[in-house]
Amino acid sequence: MDQELEGTVKALLQKAGESNAFIRQDVDAALDCMVQHCTPTRSINALLTGGLSHLNAVVRKCMAQHLANLVEKVGAARLLSGAKDLTDRILPAVAKLAQDSSQEARYFGRRMLLSLSSHPEFEKILEKYIPTKDLQTVRDTVFTLKTKGLGEMPQDTQSARGRRSLPGSGTVRASSLNREPLNQTNRWPIKANLFFTNTEYIKQISDLLASKDFRERLKGIDRLVADCQNNPNMVINSIFPVFDAFRARLQESNSKVNLYALESLQKIVHLLKDNLSQVVNILVPAIVDNHLNSKNNAICSAAIGAINALILNIDNILLLQPFCAKAQFLSGKAKVNLIEKVADLVTELYPRKPQMVEQKVLPLLWHLLGTSTHSGTIHGRGGSVRGATANLCQALYAQMGPSLSECAASQPANVHKSLNDILRTLS
Structure with missing residues (x-):
């Protein structure tokens, strides 16, 4: 299929x-x-060739949507590794799409x-691959995204409902007809103060979390937990840069700080709940x-506790994709653990989101079954990968029945x- 990919994707788009x-x-x-199934690099190139410069905004939106899924699947580390025909294509293309005239493609x-932008060398990579004339625009966009968040995906249907026709004057937003004049003198200082406060807060918490002294890093973690409890809006309004800084503590080599960060994350998740959906x-x-x-x-144990905290406090539909992706590529007991978590999510989510569950979980199941060695026995929770796969099959079969x-x-x-073979052992 890879050989015919470019022509096929062009026709589909x-x-x-x-x-x-x-x-x-x-x-x-x-x-x-x-x-899900084709070589990521070829898929990326096929999408870019077929849709990046297409004149139809709907085509660009379709291309951008599937490209975004690929980008999240492959990850920043690989995409920005400097590989030929990958980094030099994807980064300028993403920068172009981020300024697209179509709201949806731009989203x-x-x-x-x-x-x-989560890549640790993102700034250097930007300078290498983005033309100088576009560099500041891209930097400004990234800064805005990290401070204000991505926001909701624009919906054509909603915007259409928000418009109504006026004789002889085309189309206007209905909301603009009833909107009262804004008191600009009252609004702007508040906005400026919020921006200043957020910027200062980001700097303070980031400096603490990035300190060379591990005791200061521990203080930074304590500060973040306290802020989540006492001033959650400040954290939420700065969520991307704050959790970029906190992530480094979750991944650091000092086991004392690492453990403390994982344990503290459980408290943070409990305090912020669905507000963390943006940084899942x-x-x-x-x-x-x-x-x-x-x-x-x-x-x-702390990592398992953090995962359980996410499951208990965040809409589980948001966890399905990252859990499935990680379950596919991890190994050992980590793989077993995540497959078991996915099986639990299937039981909870399938009744309300059957299509979403099938779309995300079935590719994982096919991968697991396709790479199965058939070694070992099928046993219960906490056992082998094959045992976890059997549990996943059982969870899906309980919801889907023969359609599985x-x-x-x-x-x-x-x-x-x-x-x-697995279904026969379960019956």
Whole structure:
């Protein structure tokens, strides 16, 4: 398939510009499949070739949406590694999309830019790959994203409902007809003070968390926990830079600070709850990478505690994608642990979000079944990867019934056989 990818994607994107909703849905499904199963580098290049400069805004939006999924799947470390035909293509393209004339394409461009900006060498990489004339604009966009957040994805239907026609004057927003004049003299100082306060706060907390003295870093963690309790709005308004700084403590080599950060995160999650939804993709990798396989039992337990805190306090639909992605690429007991967590999420989420669960979890299941060695016995929770895979199969089968096997029919024969073998042992 990789050989024909560019032509196929170009044809699909062309179809995405059609008005027929069913065709657009089929295009999205096909491109989703590409994201899951084709070589990421070729998929990225195919999307960029087929859609980056397309004149149709709907096509650019479709391309940007699937490119964003790929960017999040592959990760900033690999995309910005300097590899030929990867970094030199993706970064300028994302910068261009972040300034696109289409609101929706621009949203996905900025989402990717925010994701890539988590790379520790992002500033240097920007200078290398972005033309000087565009550099300041990109920096300003990243700063705005990190201080104010990405915001909600624009919806055409909502904006259409917010407009109504006036005779002879085209279309205007209905809300603007009833809006009272703003008292600019009262509003601007407040906004400026908030900006100043946030900037100062970010600097203070970042300096503490990045201190060379580990005792100062511990104080920084304590300060963050206290702020989450006593001044949560300050933390929420600065959520990206604050948790970028905190992530470094979750990943640091000093085990004392590392453990303290993981334990403190449980308190933070309990205090901020769904307000952390914007930084789930920052937190999950920082928690699970290395820690769930740690030989330090205290660190491993604290990491599991942090994951459980996320599950208890944040809308679990937001955890499904990062959990599935990490379960696919981790190894050892970390892999087992996350597969078990995904199985639990299936039971909770499938009744209200069946399509979402199938879209995210089935690719993980096919991967697990396809790489199964058939060694060891299928046993219960906390056992082998094969045992965890069996639990995941059981959770999905309990929700999907025979349609699980029907979905597997389109997979390679070994996947279908592995699934049937497991289901027979469960019946």
